[in-house]
Amino acid sequence: MLISQTESDFSPTGILSGGKGFEYRPEQQKMAIAVAAALQNRGSLLAEAGTGVGKSLAYLIPAVRYALEHGRKAIISTHTINLQEQLFHKDIPTVAKALQRDFDAALLKGRANYLCRTRLKRALEQATDLFNQAETKQLHDLLAWSRDCGEGSLAELPPELGITPKVWAQVCSENHVCTPRNCGTGCPYQAARLRVEQAQVVVLNHTLFFGLLSMAELAREEDESADTGYAPPSFIFPNDFVILDEAHTIETVAANQFGLSLSEADLKYDLLRLYNPHTHKGSLRHFATPLLLHHIEEAQTAADEFFRCARLDCKLDDHHGCVRLRQPEWTEDILSPALHTLEVEVKQMAQVEENELSRAELMDIAARLMAYRSAATELIRLSEADTSVYWAESSGQEQRYTTLRSALINVADLLREKLFETGNTCICTSATLSTGRQGMGYFAGRVGAECAETLQIGSPFNFAEQMRVVVARSLPPPPPATPEEEYMPALLDWVMRSLAESQGRAFVLFTNYSLMRQMATLLRPFCVENGWNLLVQGDGSSRTQLLADFKNDVSSVLLGTDSFWTGVDVPGEALSNVIITKIPFESPSNPLTEARTEDIERRGGNPFRDYSLPEALLKFRQGIGRLIRSKTDTGTITLLDSRVTGKWYGASFMYAIPAAAPRQFL
DSSP states (O other): OHHHHHHHHHTSSSSTTTTTTTTOOOHHHHHHHHHHHHHHHHHHHEEEEOOOOOOHHHHHHHHHHHHHHHEEEEEESOOOOOHHHHIIIIIIHHHHHTOOOOOOOOEEEOOOGBBHHHHHHHHHHHHHHHOOOOHHHHHHHHHHHHTTTTTTTTSSSSSSGGGOOOHHHBBBOOOOTSHHOOOOOOTTHHHHHHHHOSEEEEEEEEHHHHHHHHHHHHHHHHHTOOSSSSOOOOSTTTTTEEEEESGGHHHHHHHHTTEEEEEEEHHHHHHHHOOOOTTTSSSTTGHHHHHHHHHHHHHHHHHHHHHHHHHHTTGGGTTTTTTEOOSSSSSSSOOOOHHHHHHHHHHHHHHHSSHHHHHHHHHHHHHHHHHHHHHHHHHHHHHTTTTEEEEEEEEEEGEEEEEEEEEOOOOOHHHIIIIIIISEEEEESSSSOOOTHHHHHHHHHHHTTTTTTEEEOOOOOHHHHHHOOOOOOOSSTTTSSSSHHHHHHHHHHHHHHHHHHHSOOOOEEEEHHHHHHHHHHHHHHHHHHTOOOOEETTTOHHHHHHHHHHHHHHEEEEEGGGGGGSSOOOOOOTTEEEEOOOOOOOTTTTTHHHHHHHHHHHOOOOHHHIIIIHHHHHHHHHHHTTTTOSOOOEEEEEEEEHHHHHHHTHHHHHHHHOSOOOOOEO
16 A cells, blocks of 8 residues: 555655646655555665655655554654754655645754753752853853743754853753653753654654664663553664665764763863862862862872873874774773772762752762763773774874774674664665665675665766766876875876866865865965865864855865765755865774774685775765756766776776766876
């Protein structure tokens, strides 16, 4: 029934046909029918749909129909904020109008994204213990805003209020304080939680989805009086199913979410939130006893010394800000004992505290301390070294802060069990799931989706008319094949020639920050001379702001690395040239990449053929996909890596470019 209904929905006379700008697309109809079949059969599907297919509506309409008719909850997970916002504010209302049915949809965000009125009230009562005069004013501004704050999320907070992270951390939702009993449904987080429970469609991001999947957080929060009999397979909600859009990112997101992170900056910040010995303020100031303050200061001292020794012991500064950790007990654990002592003291205070809210605050603090302590212990012992990779990295200004991290090396077995062999429906879709001639076999193997049905649909765009490809065959290959002093002038010349032809209006995509920074310095006088605004990732503006500036200034030039290869949508003439400086091979020194290649070698595979090349092809296809975003877009793909014609593997990259696009080799 759902399959035939979906075929009718997407027909030339279907429910979308009366909409503004509707155009029947057989590719969209084909994908929607495949989604309906997967839902009807409770199966899994990998669906690659080229740009312009209209995949969001192709999965939303059958998913919403199925959810409403069968009383199930549709989880829609995506990687980027832009697509989340588009789905929730544009596509889902379109679906509701087309189906002529009312249904509830909700955006699911992490708890810390929501204001808690109870914690805000507590913060105001304790303002003299917590904040200086300027920060106390921020609290009063938050109080005024909270009276009419919409959903009360951080994203809605007016920028002009200037609320600092320190103040927000003291008023956002936390587990023990922000509960239905303490806050009621009038609290933004509790109201959001209720909306999510009641919604037929929930939109969230991959990080949160895999975090919930790994922690089973929502399952633990279910009402204890719920039916304990047979329940159908589910992911994070009772009787749900999931659609993972932008699914090409899920392997890395899942690997990190099933791993650990211990941030020096975060830990020190949280300890200073408890009590700052310089300002004599903090959330535990009103509980102050000499012993408690001593334990806090001991923990702060231990954190300083631990991260200082950790940097020295792993020789982080000698490894350009990132070093893999291989030897268990690689540094002395002087941090966990101090955190444990403080944790025990806080728990004891909670046990004798008569005020319920104060007791809940103390339990939240103890839970955070325990999480930090557990992470530190595991990241020093490396006890999961057979299945996880561990490393230390520098971050922040002047690389002054250290973060210890771990990630799961191979997620296929885990995701096969949790997503694809559950008897529930999991649909993965993206514009890039295939690696060319190999189809989707590589992606399926990496995420454990070998049992899933596959569907590959090309873009409906006329690439013969809309796209031109220029290949710099005469450019020398990048270092080390060519000395840098010879390569850089040649690369600069090609970039300037290409920008002159498109009159700016270009993305210049790099595979590392170092080359991008060098090119930014060399290009700036040329851009100034031509009146083009040069936007450079990492110059202080956020990714969102850089994109907004690029769209608003039609002739501007944007230099970007990893995050600009994917998930960026700039239709129109502002983006008329995508310049790819190098084939996007992962750096072999990246700890997760290195561990994955070692894993492939142990299994008897070829790391380059079985990992490096297909990963580069997927990212390359994403970069190519930035150019043509609508039927009226035109532009040039400029390939400045002569290896696409000079190496045996280059043919795979040329094959990944739309076949109809005319090519010019210079």
